[in-house]
Amino acid sequence: MQADYIAQQLSAIAAAVRRPLPWSTNPWILAAFSTFLGVIGGFLGQLLLTAYADHKARKTILRMGYRYVAELIAVLDTLVSAPEELQAHTSAATKVVLPTSPEEYSRAHREIYIDLPEYVSFDVIFNHSQQLRQPSPEYDWKSATLQVISSSLLRSA
16 A cells, blocks of 8 residues: 555656646746846836936036025125225135135036036136136126126026
8 A cells, every 4th residue: 555655656746747847937937037127127227327316416516506606696795795995805805715616516517517407607607706716907806796696697587
């Protein structure tokens, strides 16, 4: 009886081994499907990573640009409203109190910067601030102040 049972079990195991595997348990199909999903996942991951990096650079450029404009207007307003006896020293103080321009970061991310609707205004303000740092004899800080304030007001209008 025992030998009959063991022979029956071995026959069932041999029949199961000889039977073709369904596609869902075939190791080659599973490996190919896993590879396909990995490639698609990697592709989507790269797309999302690129979109996130562009979004982050865009937000950083906007934050730095608007902060720079606000600091520049505050500094120029302070210089314009200085008492008469200090007005003679404002051109020397201008180089010291002007905020650092975010122009370098904007140029590093040029393709994102150009897509911004504010980039023309930022370029004008960056150029005027460069003229403030290195003024020519006919271009003084008062005319630069008026140009920066008027260009920022025109942008907001």
